[in-house]
Amino acid sequence: VSPLWLINGIRQDRVDADDRGLAYGDGLFETMAVREGVVRFFERHMARLELGCRRLSLPAPDRALIAAEIRSVRGGCPRGTVKLIMTRGRGPRGYAPPEHAEPLRILSFEPQPEPSQHGPLRVMVCKTLASTNPSLAGLKTLNRLDSVLASAEWRAEGYDEGLMLDTDGHLVGGTKSNIFLVYGHHLLTPRLDRGGICGVMRGAVLAAAAAVGIEAEEARLSPADLGQAEELFATNALWGVRAITHCAQRGLPTGPVTRQLAAAVRGLGLEVNRC
Amino acid sequence: VSPLWLINGIRQDRVDADDRGLAYGDGLFETMAVREGVVRFFERHMARLELGCRRLSLPAPDRALIAAEIRSVRGGCPRGTVKLIMTRGRGPRGYAPPEHAEPLRILSFEPQPEPSQHGPLRVMVCKTLASTNPSLAGLKTLNRLDSVLASAEWRAEGYDEGLMLDTDGHLVGGTKSNIFLVYGHHLLTPRLDRGGICGVMRGAVLAAAAAVGIEAEEARLSPADLGQAEELFATNALWGVRAITHCAQRGLPTGPVTRQLAAAVRGLGLEVNRC
DSSP states (O other): OOOEEEETTBSOOEEETTBHHHHHOOEEEEEEEEETTEETTHHHHHHHHHHHHHHHTOOOOOHHHHHHHHHHHHTTOOSEEEEEEEEOOBOOSSSSOOTTOOOEEEEEEEEOOSOOOOOOEEEEEOSSOOOBOTTTTBOOBSOOHHHHHHHHHHHHTTOSEEEEEOTTSOEEEESSSEEEEEETTEEEEEOOSSSSBOOHHHHHHHHHHHHTTOEEEEEOOOHHHHHHOSEEEEEETTTEEEEEEEETTEEOOOOHHHHHHHHHHHTTTOSSOOO | OOOEEEETTBOOOEEETTBHHHHHOOEEEEEEEEETTEETTHHHHHHHHHHHHHHHTOOOOOHHHHHHHHHHHHTTOOSEEEEEEEEOOBOOSSSSOOTTOOOEEEEEEEEOOSOOOOOOEEEEEOSSOOOBOTTTTBOOBSOOHHHHHHHHHHHHTTOSEEEEEOTTSOEEEESSSEEEEEETTEEEEEOOSSSSBOOHHHHHHHHHHHHTTOEEEEEOOOHHHHHHOSEEEEEETTTEEEEEEEETTEEOOOOHHHHHHHHHHHTTTOSSOOO
């Protein structure tokens, strides 16, 4: 299915070659699930985008405008994936942002008629490291070559996803997901102050865990910690919670905490903002 | 002066919105000086691009084709700046590179009628850190948000350039240049195995230093080392060698080693490949 495009509110699918998103990855993006005619966790996606805009000194987009444009691009289709790219817009050669930047909004929508079955994941630990930079950590910027190279690794090896470490050997997350380690009734997930992306579903799972009384903590974790975990799961906006049943040559069950949290977030994020 | 564009050999200035260069910064670039009708250090630029292509598993572009396209885009103009962006081309949503990628070549040329006078530089040390990733270190990829944010810093403070450190506090280089520290007749420059870009002019200066008997070494350097240096200079493909005469509140002279190396590289890189 080839997606539909809406760029700065206009039906078009090309951008200027001097856009800084292309030249320097000078921008941010969000990938959002449309379910039952609703953009799931729309407010959480917009909050992360707005945080990224502040960190990059970009003007934040108007939520109502984005909601209206999503309605336009999905044209009544109740199910699919919306991707929003926001760049600093055009600029002359040179890294320094232009004084009067005019940001670009690129919306695309891929309809997905049938619900997909997200089975358990087989993951490997990738050789490609996650880029470390506290100034960009947590943000979903357009600088994603680390995930690109790591994704080529797990795909070549026949896995479903790959885990990435930083230069200090600490776990950062999956190439397109966040990861959680379960010890008893305790949840651990990598601290993302040096690299990685703070996923919207990661935030929803942490909130859901708090709501059902599961203790959760962000921590510096190493590959050895994976071997100690009783359950492992990965999250992203399109999957929700997915059990990891194979990690670094080790088989794991889909455990009770994973099931509980998968169920806890299943219906969430659909209550507001009919985009 | 607005530049001329040539995209995959065709005069156009727009790219598809699903290009992976825009989506993920999945690509590389080169900025080359045209002087006296010649692309200066063309072979060095192509060698770095080809190294980047190997590291990113992109097919390397044909040097003769790039040379011919540069001739076309500059149209006989003897002086200016050529920028070549190479991306992995279009692809569906998802980090993993498509099996049959068709890379995109984006060439632009900005004529520059008059030689610019590159005076000495005033530099500050930026708060924004350089991204650390051994898999990408040295390459001129499209993931340049660290340099973008650091450039906003030095420009806001009224400097000419900013120096960047990595997460371990080691010097990486300028936002758009490589740096050299002179101690007596000895040259030091940051080792770029964890971050930064191995500049073409950096390579030319190291070769020129060897040729004139100046000992040079790549090393882990800290901001304290800047304070100890007798001379500092910065290099890039457009500047050549530029003395740093103000760094972190300290004034420095334009010293003899800087002058010698500036003179040594001045005429270099123009002997081959009339693009």
